[in-house]
Amino acid sequence: MTGNTPADTGGSAVADGAARPVLRVTSLVKRFGDVTAVDGVSFDLMPGASLGIVGESGSGKTTTARVLAGLERPTSGTVELDGRVVAGPEAGRPAARGGTRGRVPGGGARRDRLWRASRLQMIFQDPYGSLDPRQTVARSVAEPMRLHAPGPAAGRRARVRELLDQVGLSERAGGSLPRDLSGGQRQRAAIARALAVRPRVLLLDEAVAALDVSIQAQILTLLDGLRRDTGISYVFVSHDLAVVRHVTETAIVMRHGRVVERGGTERILREPRHPYTRLLLDSIPSPDWDLDRVARDRRALDRL
Amino acid sequence: MTVLANGRERAGEDAAAQRDALSVERLSLAVGHGDAAVPLLADVTVRVGRGETVGLVGESGSGKSLTARSALGLLPRGARATGRVEVAGVDVLAADRRTLRELRRTRASMVFQDPRAALNPVRRIGDYLTEGLRARGTPARDAAARALDLLDRVGIRDPAGALRRYPHEFSGGMLQRVVIAGALSTEPDLLLADEPTTALDVTTQAEVIGLLRRMQRAHGTGMLFVTHDLDLAAAICDRVYVMYAGRVMEESAGASLFTAPAHPYTRGLLEAGPSVRGEKAAIRPIRGRPRALAEAPGGCSFRDRCPLAGDDCAEAVPAYRTHGASVVACLRPERVAP
Known part of the structure; x- marks a missing residue:
């Protein structure tokens, strides 16, 4: 599309x-x-x-x-x-x-x-799955670079700093293990790792x-x-x-x-345009939420 | 709406006639002792009237969730509580185990996020639905008839067949209906619903909410609805309490939470969430991350993330004041909702 x-x-x-x-x-x-x-x-x-x-x-x-x-x-x-x-x-x-x-x-x-x-890189709901629990975040971010573009370690370190900065993680967060970070910080780390290979x-x-x-x-x-x-x-x-x-x-x-x-x-x-899309939209709570309309949408969909 | 700041004095005689389904007054919770003590809740006051729907x-x-669970006497291991929790006239914090068991069996029920965790996987749905009734002395045949009626009313097809089936034979949405049927089978005064639709698809959520509302109205049950979803709370609740770091920040009439939030945190939450309706608006993140009470700053717990915070916010926990349709713990509500 x-x-x-x-x-x-x-x-x-x-x-x-x-x-x-x-x-x-x-x-x-x-x-x-x-x-x-x-x-x-x-x-x-x-x-x-x-x-x-x-x-x-x-x-x-x-x-x-x-x-x-x-x-x-x-x-x-x-x-x-x-x-x-x-x-x-x-x-x-x-x-x-x-x-x-x-x-x-x-x-x-x-x-x-x-x-x-x-x-193509993938980000999941649970960033725990994409980060090695025993490695610091910085090492996890560097890993795909080692795989995809072997080169001097100094260059990689600079790139890791750049990536962490790009996703808003401090250097201290980079030195932490995933379990010491909050959920939001872990998702940032997963994004940094995904971006490492550009x-x-x-x-x-x-x-x-x-x-x-x-x-x-x-x-x-x-x-x-x-x-x-x-x-x-x-x-x-x-x-x-x-x-x-x-x-x-x-x-x-x-x-x-x-x-x-x-x-x-x-x-x-x-x-x-599709009755199912309408059902999805009407199902979202709002101050003027109409549960009867949701039920009508559901019946309209069943008739299809 | 009750004013949060003043603990309500109640005359003993007519209490039964007009007693609330739930009254939590200045509840504080902590685990550990001395320097190692970790505070969890501070001065939480929450009220649910009979037949009322109240959001947390x-x-x-x-x-x-801690606040909701305290209503059933479910406190964290080793927790010390001060304040008062009353459900349908029972002083929960002072109650012995037998009284609590009786309370959970007949007066107060709970529906959790994951219906599979609430049901014993090796017992049939029929056993689950009749055990509360049987415990109250209802004869087996009457209990079975009542279970059948309940399943029918929560929209389970073939209720007779459903009674003989096991939890794994139901979808999450259908199972949550079964749990709601069970929770309301004893016609309790209070229903505690802790994120009851969070694990469900959005279209299923609408159906389950509709069901909860119908059942609640039919029985006159007071409902405390715990959720992270502000839109959902505003859509179904008569009143909403907004909590942050173990304290109540704002109490508001359900719908006016959207039109006139009085606490900077409430407004922050509203501005942070993208909306599916109206003109597409930019979202504004709240800086920092949510804190627990133990790691929150002194004075106002929200002040390190608050765009309106000043030096005076550090001096003391702001007292509750009435502002518009809200009761709010903030020194400058007029700058949030003029």
Whole structure:
């Protein structure tokens, strides 16, 4: 999805001469046994853009994210990252439309993984999972650099300082173990680590869901600034429409593995077209909350 | 709305007729002794009238859950409490174990965030729903009929089949309905709901809240609703207490919390949260992080994060004062809500 028109159905050809998408997902399907978790999801993500994937539990939003990150293999469909198919039947080869940009590095699953990880990094809800509990935050941040760009330690140290500063962590916090930091500081550390390899896409899965409101606002402000300063792209997976509204320009709404609505985030919130999107919106508490309307929405959806 | 600052004097004779579902007066809690003592709550006063819905809102460490649990006499191990907690006329802090058990069985119920933690996984739903009634001496057949009726009223399809099923056979939303049915089966005076919908999807949350409201109205139960979600509290509560670092910062009528917050912390929370409605507005983070009472500064606990703080805020804990529709512990509420 390019987001140029609200009704964009995604998967259409990139406009001539314009920038090409940094991430293109085409007809993605993921089955677990008899269960189809993701059913034909397509979207484009342009450089510097931010796309929301909205849905409730069981919608397939997290499975989609895990396929994008390479944590799951798709059953069918393709994921093109930076002009190269990284998941799908022709994974490892340059994308058909990618022209000469995607060079095939000679074989090796490890090299493929490194290639993907240098362009797309993932942030989870619980930053504990992405930080080694026995290592200082600074060492955790330096680790991906050692993997991706071996070089003198002094250079790495300078870059770690720069990264910690970028996410608003003090040098003292850098010398701490994850357990000695607050939840917000740990999420900052996870973001610094993800940025260490200068990825083009940051994939955030409920990244601020576990944080207190005042801390959540700090992280959202940090994410705004990072995108403005670096031109990085976000795929922001969340159940929280208010947060998605703040972070993204375009969004897809998922239900039972399918995309039921897509378009500009503001348009979706102001004039939802799908009954499910309407149900989601009416379910959000407000001073004039109408629980009867929520029940009506639910019945309208059941009739579909 | 009661004025928080003055502990209310109550005539003994007519107390039963107009007694509150819950009255917490100047409750302070601490664990440990001497220099190692860690304060948890300070001078918390919270009241829930009969049939009233009252919100208790705050971030991590605010003491909202501790306050709610104290109503059932569930204090942290080794905690020392001062002040008074009264539920339906029972002095909870002075009560012996038997009185507390009786209280939890009949007068006050609790619904937690995770319904799976509240239910024994190897016992059938029917056993869970009838045990409270059986303990009160209801014959088995009547208890079963009542459980069936309850499940039907909370919107469980095939209630007879549900009675024979185990917790793992239900979704989170359905299980929370079962827990609510159980919590209200004894028609308690007080329902303590601690983040009862936080783990649920947003559409399920709306249904569970609707159910809670209906059941509560039908029984005239007072509800203390603990949540981190200001929007949710303002949407369903008659009154809201905003807690920070173990103290009550503001008490307000539910809806006016949004239109006229009187404490800088309340306003900060409102400005920090993105909104899905109205014009898209910039969010403004509160600097620093939420604190527990033990790590909060002297004087006003919020002053190290407060944009309005001055030297006078360090001198003493601000006394409660009435400002608009709020009772607030701040020296300058007029600069928050003119």
